[in-house]
Amino acid sequence: MANTNQGEVMLKMTDIHKSYDQLDVLKGIDLEVRRGEVLAIIGPSGSGKSTLLRCINKLETIDKGSIAIKDRFLVQTKDGEARYANGKEEREILASTGMVFQQFNLFPHMTVLENLLEAPMQVKGLKRSEVEPYARELLDKVGLSDRADYYPSQLSGGQQQRVAIARALCMKPDIMLFDEPTSALDPELTGEVLKTMRELAAEHMTMVVVTHEMAFAREAASHVIFMAEGNIVEQGEPEVFFAAPKEERTKAFLQNML
Amino acid sequence: MEKLWDTFLLMLDGSEITLEIFFVTLILALPLGMLAALGRLSTFKLVSRLVEFYIWIMRGTPLMLQLLFVYFALPMIGIRLPDIAAALLAFTLNYAAYFAEIFRAGIQAVPKGQYEAAKTLGMSYPQTMRRIILPQVIRIVLPPVSNETINLVKDTSLVYILAMNDLLRVARTIVQREFDMTPFLFAAIFYLVMTFVLTWGFKKLEAYYGKY
Numbered sequence: 001m002a003n004t005n006q007g008e009v010m011l012k013m014t015d016i017h018k019s020y021d022q023l024d025v026l027k028g029i030d031l032e033v034r035r036g037e038v039l040a041i042i043g044p045s046g047s048g049k050s051t052l053l054r055c056i057n058k059l060e061t062i063d064k065g066s067i068a069i070k071d072r073f074l075v076q077t078k079d080g081e082a083r084y085a086n087g088k089e090e091r092e093i094l095a096s097t098g099m100v101f102q103q104f105n106l107f108p109h110m111t112v113l114e115n116l117l118e119a120p121m122q123v124k125g126l127k128r129s130e131v132e133p134y135a136r137e138l139l140d141k142v143g144l145s146d147r148a149d150y151y152p153s154q155l156s157g158g159q160q161q162r163v164a165i166a167r168a169l170c171m172k173p174d175i176m177l178f179d180e181p182t183s184a185l186d187p188e189l190t191g192e193v194l195k196t197m198r199e200l201a202a203e204h205m206t207m208v209v210v211t212h213e214m215a216f217a218r219e220a221a222s223h224v225i226f227m228a229e230g231n232i233v234e235q236g237e238p239e240v241f242f243a244a245p246k247e248e249r250t251k252a253f254l255q256n257m258l
Numbered sequence: 259m260e261k262l263w264d265t266f267l268l269m270l271d272g273s274e275i276t277l278e279i280f281f282v283t284l285i286l287a288l289p290l291g292m293l294a295a296l297g298r299l300s301t302f303k304l305v306s307r308l309v310e311f312y313i314w315i316m317r318g319t320p321l322m323l324q325l326l327f328v329y330f331a332l333p334m335i336g337i338r339l340p341d342i343a344a345a346l347l348a349f350t351l352n353y354a355a356y357f358a359e360i361f362r363a364g365i366q367a368v369p370k371g372q373y374e375a376a377k378t379l380g381m382s383y384p385q386t387m388r389r390i391i392l393p394q395v396i397r398i399v400l401p402p403v404s405n406e407t408i409n410l411v412k413d414t415s416l417v418y419i420l421a422m423n424d425l426l427r428v429a430r431t432i433v434q435r436e437f438d439m440t441p442f443l444f445a446a447i448f449y450l451v452m453t454f455v456l457t458w459g460f461k462k463l464e465a466y467y468g469k470y
Contacts (some may be wrong), residue, residue, distance in 0.1 A: 059378070091380060094378075094380065096330070099374075101371060101375065103371050105369075105371035105372060105374060107372065108470055122389060123380040164375075173381065
């Protein structure tokens, strides 16, 4: 974080608690992401890392704590109760986030280009002519300009995930959230998706990435968080974190992964 | 030969009632079924329960009984409908219930990730339903809807108990009067042709919605 400490705070999560029934999934998480940072969240399955990510854009709600995106509160806790911003404000706040899912979740009945155009046209009310050049530019960037008129089912998993990244970018978000973006891919297809993500990081896109790809976390992340059982066990800059983990839990996990 | 032609014309008359019931029921029951499906999936427990009850009644009793009820029982509590309206009411309510269950299953078959993707792109619930979910639902429900529609063609013949001169009743009247079985043959051919056209139409629709 040393060189980016000056940047604007894009995301601030404070004392996040969440439980399903009796099970505490998140037990008081604090984190902060500044503009241009890439935060990698790693940890064993069931550690709550995906849930934490999904709380950022309200795919999951929290029980306690606060989340602020670009200094606006999505949710804050008053009198022990988590209160979310009202509908209009919430939409505005969430508009600065984009998400990429493990299962891609492309719209199967639309072509690649239509997938990209859908939200800008429907949500922002833009004309096709206003979005299409940018959409094609993005497809070019993810190396799929020749697949614009294909349906998702005609693409490989890696290609679909790159389309999903382009689709999220087409709404011009300030923060990109990645929920295990390569976990559903065959090993030989993860490379192309990680390459696209590295390029995005190199352009100083602010990113929060839940991942099992240690190599990616090590090379592309500016900060790494290791979670287990709903807590942050250890965190730091990747060089230090991977070279000399302090906690036993972290050491054991990394040993297994590498 | 001339007699055959007369029979044909009489039956053409009867087919008008059959076609009217068929098309009007379809046009009314499809959107009503969609509404009921959304109601059934509503998070408002009361709405969901009411729709569930309605579907249970409609699927749990014979269509014939429902026709008789609308036609004979409703007038007793002061609701008197013209013949055709009574038949259409019963048919529409009955078929909407079946369509509702088909649509509900179709909506539930669309993966949750589709809603989540639409949500993270900022789409509202109505936008998500209209643009993302329903087009996928149509593809899923086309085969069962096709099935129900073909059933409807044949179910229209039930209106004979309301003394309405549909195709089958006309055929039976002529058969009884003339001791000639050809009207039954005509009727069978009519139903078969309609079913054939519907099957063909749904095949086209399935090809159109299945292009991805």
